[in-house]
Amino acid sequence: MATQRYSVTPHPIETLLTWVKSGEIAIPEIQRPFVWDSTKVRNLIDSLYQGYPVGYLIAWRNPNLRLKDGTISAGKRILIDGQQRVTALMAALLGHEVLTKDYETVRIRIAFHPGEERFEVHNSAIAKDRAWIPDLSHLFAPDAYLGDFVDDYVKRNPETDRKQIGRVLERLKKIVNNHIGLIELAEDLDIETVTEIFIRVNSAGVELSQADFAMSKIAVNERYGGNLMRKAIDYFCHLAVAPEFASKIEKGDPDFARSEFWPAIRWLRDVNDALYDPTYTDVLRVAFTFEFGRGKLQDLVALLSGRNFETKQYEESTAEESFAKLKSGILAFMKKTHFDRLTMILRSVGFVTSDLITSRNAVNFAYIVYLRGRREGLPPDDIERLVRRWYAMSILTGRYTGSPDTAFDLDIRQIETQGLRDYAEAIIASELPDTFWTGMLPQLMETSSAQSPYFIAYLAAQARLGDKGFLSKDITVRDLLLNRGDKHHIFPRRYLQQQGMNRGRYNQIANFVMAQSEVNIAIGDKPPEVYFKEIAEQVNGGPKRYGGITDPETLKRNFEENCLPISLLSGQVPDYETFLAERRRLMALRIKRWFEVLG
Known part of the structure; x- marks a missing residue:
């Protein structure tokens, strides 16, 4: 019988929220947009009020790292499933602001009708109706006294029964005593196993990917600037789609605007080109594969955690070096001359609209070929020729449609061994022989x-x-x-x-x-x-x-x-x-x- 690799412990919601506020549990998605709509937040609060189960949270403590002085550093717990629910609770009960899909900072106000015991998202009609408590976070404020709250409500609604209102609001306030199960993964689990669990676990119906996990690892690491790196990736992808968002970054995030990343990406504010709008997965794939010479994103997760593949140990020096290399790769991806040259090459091949860009991973590896060509010092004309032909070959053969991690890993390792030009020409010749055009195609x-x-x-x-x-x-x-x-x-x-x-x-x-x-x-x-x-x-x-x-x-x-x-x-x-x-x-x-x- 297999050994259980996790523990399940019920904790009061109040305790979990306290842990999040204190940093005992890190929410890796804190800088990403909150994807739930307001009605899902309302439904979560209603489920708690009704005493319904709201699922489990899953946390895993980062591997212990060996520090430079030889001592061991215990890692934070990372919440790897349940970020949206915790963020929703903090928004509704504690009044925290959230980032929307448009990167706007907003408050989600959940209103409560004590007479009907009904929750709704706050709106203008509710604001005018004295029977509603317009924002229930006021009830959960640290200095809120239930008796005063009841007195104020009855004063505004004299026809109500004070005892009944008191009982209802007392029941509402007690939802923070409801328990949520916290699944804690064993600390000695290796990265590969945790990654597998991360991908398999899903309470919201959306598959969690290696890129999600990697972005989580980046976001929670402030020691090596992961939080700013994470923002840079998110902001770059958002600006590529909506250049006008630049002014919101400059006004709304002055800390980021003062960072070294903002000068690297602000050129996008003057660009309106939709040929290739990368996602954070695209940025990570290109930056990691180009800079590390590896293609499997689970390796990135391991390296950022401090995994030394030689010694099989987790070491701070490995984590520090990995963050530095990833930063270098991300900045190479974001550089205007590099990005412009890639899109120019794609257009020169005939892919003139985004409708013709049907394989993002083929574009991603074409970008890697371009960056590697520059690193190897190939003449610009040779680089462009290689990128054109490799991209066309990739499209025609579906090279990156099956298992991109495996294909990326194979190709980049061979490029490391053989050199870009020799390997690319050999693969193109073997994948597209004369019989391909007359027989297979x-x-x-x-x-x-x-x-x-x-x-x-x-x-x-x-x-x-x-x-x-x-x-x-x-x-x-x-x-x-x-x-x-x-x-x-x-x-x-x-x-x-x-x-x-x-x-x-x-x-x-x-x-x-x-x-x-x-x-x-x-x-x-x-x-x-x-x-x-x-x-x-x-x-x-x-x-x-x-x-x-x-x-x-x-x-x-x-x-x-x-x-x-x-x-x-x-x-x-x-x-x-x-x-x-x-x-x-x-x-x-x-x-x-x-x-x-x-x-």
């Missing part, structure tokens, strides 16, 4: 997912190669992508539906071209043999029905750029499945041409 393109990496790569190829939209004389695919042009069914959808085809067949990616909406509308539901015949007539002196192309040579070039068999113009329209097979072959060759241009 056309088969992979038999899909109806417009978000498939192969269709995304095809659109990027057209954007990079300067291809014109279907039947467009001047408008390019790049223009259409930037202005949300239409994906047009070559064999019209309604036409195929009438033949009994389902969505999976008529929405095959080989049946799509990028087209101007007016071209799409003009074609409508016409059978392909009809409108292709009319297109042929248009370039031979006939009426202009579709776009502005009026000469055969321009039309032929347009068909080649859009991977359409020229035979369609001579009235030879094959059956749908034959057409799809031929177009997949042509699209694969177009993608191959694109990849050749990248290098």
Whole structure:
């Protein structure tokens, strides 16, 4: 029978809140936005009032670290599950402010109606209704006396029964005596085991990740500046989405504005580019993998805890060194010239809108390739070439879609051993041999997912190669992508539906071209043999029905750029499945041409 690796002890809410205030239990998420809405806070208080269970909290004491003088330092308890509930209790009962998703500092006021014994989120109607106690945190203030509270309420509501009101408010005030179970993980558990527990445990329905755990570890470490580092990551990600938030940082967080991190990220206030808006997971992945030469985020958690992988001991010097290295990696990620160059390279490959950025981890490793290239002193042109080709290869092969931790770890360790250029070129050659373009890729393109990496790569190829939209004389695919042009069914959808085809067949990616909406509308539901015949007539002196192309040579070039068999113009329209097979072959060759241009 396995040994139990934890203890479960019920504690009064009042005791737990006292521990949090004193720092006995550290809430690692304290600088992250409070994600519960106000109604969930109300429901939590109501559950306590009704005597319902509200789940367990889970804490783990940081490993004991060996200090430089040889003594042992006991770590704080970290609350690894239950942060939202504890924050909600502190907001509702103690009147603490919380950070919203918009990084605004607000008070969540929960009102109470003693007569109806009902809780509500404070609003303007409640503020005008004397039957409500507008903010129950006043009842829980250290100097609040229940008798005075009852007297004041009855004075405002003389029709109420003083004894009844007194009993109700006394019951409400006693909710801090309710017990919540605290699961404390054994202090001798290693990081890997705690990490596994952290990921498995979940009371809110949202999977907790290694990045969450790492961010928690960073936030609670003030000795090595983890609290400011944590803010820098959060603020960077927020500014990337909402540059106007900069003024709130400068006014609302003067301590951070005076830190070395603010000059490193404030350039985002003048940028409105949504091509790649990183999350904190992205920042950590890139910074850690680039700086530490490792790809598994659980290793970052261990290193920040002081785990020396050589001695298997937890040492303060390891924690200090790890925080310093992580800080260096984060600053490299945030540097304007680095970030700008990455997005410029992505655009140069043809990924011109955020809609085409469907694999964040492929972008993340492309950024690592860029940063490693700079560290190895490669010429800028060589770095850009490597990043372009590696990113394209990653998209086409789905290199980071399965288990990114494992893939990142494999690639960065090999780069450490072999050097970036040699390893990247060897992998690209082995992953994309000549047979890939003619054998495997056309088969992979038999899909109806417009978000498939192969269709995304095809659109990027057209954007990079300067291809014109279907039947467009001047408008390019790049223009259409930037202005949300239409994906047009070559064999019209309604036409195929009438033949009994389902969505999976008529929405095959080989049946799509990028087209101007007016071209799409003009074609409508016409059978392909009809409108292709009319297109042929248009370039031979006939009426202009579709776009502005009026000469055969321009039309032929347009068909080649859009991977359409020229035979369609001579009235030879094959059956749908034959057409799809031929177009997949042509699209694969177009993608191959694109990849050749990248290098």
